[in-house]
Amino acid sequence: MTPDSTMGPPAGAAGPALAETARAKINLHLHVTGRRADGYHLLDSLVVFAEAADTVTLAPAEGLSLTIGGPEGGVLAAEPDNLVLRAARLLAEVAGRPLPGAALHLEKRLPVASGIGGGSADAAAALRALDRFWGLGIGVAGLEALALRLGADVPVCLASRPARMAGVGELLSAAPRLPGFGLVLANPRVSLPTPPIFAARTGPFSPPAVLPEAWTDAAAMASALRELRNDLEPPAILLCPAVAEVLAALRALPGALLARMSGSGATCFALFAEAEAAARAAEALPPAWWRWGGAVRAA
C-alpha cells in the first residue's frame, strides 16, 4: 500500500472502501517554450503538491458510478463526463477483461477550473485507486501514458510529488531538492478555463529555466524563482483582472517571499518560509475568496 492510500472501514454490506488523496498541483514557474503542430504548447514547469486536496473513495458495487460531495462539488453536478469516471472507463478498457463494479465518490474541496489541476488530480487518484482495487498491478509509472490521454497534467498528478515537467506534461524529471516551505493559495472565485488562456498568450517563447540541484532554504528558492515567471499570467490578467488583485493581496501578506499565478489561473500562490505562517496568513485574505494555507508535500 502506498503512503497515499488508506483502506477505510467497511462501506456497508458491499465491502471495504478505499481512498486516494488528490492534491492540488502548483506550478512554481511555468515557461511556455514552444508550440507543437497540433496546437498544444510546450512547457517547462517546476510543480509541487499542496496538502490542500480532494478525496476519491470507492467501494465494491454493481457497475461503475460516481457521487460528488464537498464544498466545491456543486458546479460538477451537471457535468456528464467527470474526469473520475473517464479515468475509470479508460482503465477498464485497457484492462480488456471483465472487472468488478465500483461505486466511486469524489469529495471536492479544490475549486474547479482554477489552475491547480483538481480535475487532473482526481483522475490520477481514480487511476491509482482502481489499479489497486482491480488488482491490475500497473503502478504509477505504468499508468503515465494512459494518464496523458486524460489531460496534459494528469501524469504529474499520479506520483503527486515535486517534479520538473516538460513537453506538454509527459516529460517528467526530478525536481531540485526542495527546502521545507509553506504556501498560501487564493482564488477570487472566478473559474478560468485553460484553452482561452493559452490562445490569448502572445510574444516570444521563453527558454527553459536553469535550476540548481538543491535549494538550502525557502529564501534562496524564492530568490531563484523571482528570476522566472508564469507566462500565462499576462493573458490571465487580461481575461480576468481579478487575478492582479489576488496577486497584490498575496504580495502584501507579511512574510510572503514570492507571489505568482499557478497554471492557467485564476488561483495564485504565495510562498512562505513556514507552513504555520502560511496557514495564519491565509486567514487575512478576503473571506469571499477561496483561500488555503499550509504545507507542501515533501519529495
Ligand SMILES: C[C@@](CO)(OP(=O)(O)O)[C@H](O)COP(=O)(O)OP(=O)(O)OC[C@H]1O[C@@H](n2ccc(N)nc2=O)[C@H](O)[C@@H]1O
Ligand atoms: C496549464 C497547466 C499547467 O500545469 O495547468 P492548469 O491551468 O490546467 O491547472 C496544464 O498544462 C494544463 O493541463 P490540462 O488541464 O491537463 O490541459 P488539457 O485538458 O490537456 O488541455 C486543455 C486545453 O488547453 C490547451 N493546452 C493545454 C496544455 C498545453 N500544454 N498546451 C495547450 O495549448 C489546449 O487548447 C488544450 O485543448
Ligand SMILES: Nc1ncnc2c1ncn2[C@@H]1O[C@H](COP(=O)(O)OP(=O)(O)O)[C@@H](O)[C@H]1O
Ligand atoms: N473531477 C473534476 N474536477 C474538476 N473539474 C473537472 C472534473 N471532471 C471534469 N472536470 C472538467 O475539467 C475542467 C478543468 O478542471 P480543473 O482540473 O479543476 O482545472 P485546471 O486544470 O484549470 O486546474 C473543468 O472546467 C470541468 O469542466
